[in-house]
Amino acid sequence: MTATAPVSPVPVAPAGLSERARRYVEVAGVRVDRQNLGQRREAWIGLGVPAREIDRATAFQDRWGGLALPPAPFYEGGPRILGADRPEGSATEGWWHPAGNSRVSTAYGFMIGPDGAFGIHAHRWTPLHASTHGWVESLALADHARRWARSVTRVTRGAVEALDLGGFEPVPEVRGVTDTWWRGRDSLIAVYRGEAVGMDAPQCLEAHVYEGLDEWGLHGG
Template sequence: MSALSYVARYFVTIHSRRVDVPPLDRERWRAAGVRESEIDRAAGFHERWGGLVLPPSLAYDGGPRWLAADLPVGASGADRFDAGQTRSALPYTFDIGPNGEFGLGCGRFAALHESVEGWIESLALTYYATVEARKITVVDDVDLSGFEPVEEVRGVADNWWRTKTTLISVHGGLATYYDQPEATSARVYEGIPTTGMLSPRATRS
């Protein structure tokens, strides 16, 4: 939690809960041919995040129902693993990539954020911006001239951008996953304070 910004810590504290999930079955993973180093990596994720239930995302049909490590679909010895159960039937899974990326999987892989913390930061910003913004617009194309990236979301295909009074979320995960640039979408949140609340050291005034 200490690596998260104030907004994300507050979001997790207020809006999340934990459910019981079974511990990682190492023998099942070994039987599937998964390398021991990958099992250790999945176990570390599972111990830290397993059972965490977050509010739904506006994109990707809400995101995972809860976070929990599971065997990857198909390949044995794979360098990624499932990050949590989907909320409905989808043509992709939510995976943790070889370097800890959070993204869309099932055959191919499209990283959304560099880490699961980035996914949580993005969710937290969505809820913060939805409450605080004076105007919200959904657009297919957006001019990012004069905006700077919000580094806390650790964006890859998905990212957030800001000025002092505006936030923009850009969701390119489906565009990357399906190789369809037109699938990128964005939301513009106007009339919103964007400084001071994202630092890990920030406190609510």
């Protein structure tokens, strides 16, 4: 039986999140038992995993492990529960470790990259957000926007590229890389490019347009 580290079922949001994301984690999230990676350390070192990569995975586990959040609006809902496992990679390519198991069967896994980015790994690595903080901020912002928008429109394929983002500014807290959020006068736009880029699948390009937002809807939190 795999040892787990007991935690309180009521999550405490990791430091560094916005007020909006902190509320989202603590109200909508649940903490469950998480694997104790320390008991696997020697075995992983024996398999050639560098100690510094095990330390990095352990730090992720300590901060995010066992956190279950509501389904994401894309990527088949995202990881069911955030959690690290054995790092994979090499000295030449860099090292990744899992970020949590998918809710459903997908053609990719959710991983943390060599530079700490949160992304998906299929036949290539595609960073979505520069950090796990950014991923969680994007979930919190999507939840917030759905609650406050007067209308939500799903845009796909070529129509995404045709969106006019003039007059919009990037939302910095989501730390977007391949996926980005944009804030306009009374609108928010989430652009999801990860599957299209990571799987060479332009038909997967998608954006969600949230319109009719007041000042609280745009900036609340």
